Amino acid sequence: MGKPNTRPEGNPDTVDILAAWYELIVWNDDVNTFDWVIESLMEICHHTLEQATQCAYIIHFKGKYAVRKGSYELLHPMKEALIDRGIQATLSTCGEEV
Structure with missing residues (x-):
């Protein structure tokens, strides 16, 4: 039996359990415009x-x-590019x- 956080060989549809637990957080500031943030998120x-x-x-409203x-x-x-x-x-x- 393999580790629960590894993808079994030969099954590309199995999701790595730990891999889905990261979030990319963007913080509000008083410098960047809405247009710049929107363009950056799209690209x-x-x-x-x-x-x-x-x-x-x-x-903007939640911080x-x-x-x-x-x-x-x-x-x-993506974080580094932002x-x-x-x-x-x-x-x-x-x-x-992190």
């Missing part, structure tokens, strides 16, 4: 215009929002930032 996180707009408003969930390998490059654009972003898992 980096592959959101639709509607998704990116909703995320931007939630970020932060988990704009994407997935594996560390998927989200880390930071490169001047947007404050972090990864979290189980309520802790």
Whole structure:
């Protein structure tokens, strides 16, 4: 019997249990415009215009929002790309930032 957090060989449809526990958090600031955040979410996180707009408003009014969930390998490059654009972003898992 294999470890519960590993993908069994030969079954690409099995999801890595631990991989889905990461969130890409984007934080509100007084520097970036709505248009810049929306454009960045569309280009980096592959959101639709509607998704990116909703995320931007939630970020603005709530102070932060988990704009994407997935594996560390998927989200880390997105986080770095957002930071490169001047947007404050972090990864979290189980309520802790990493």
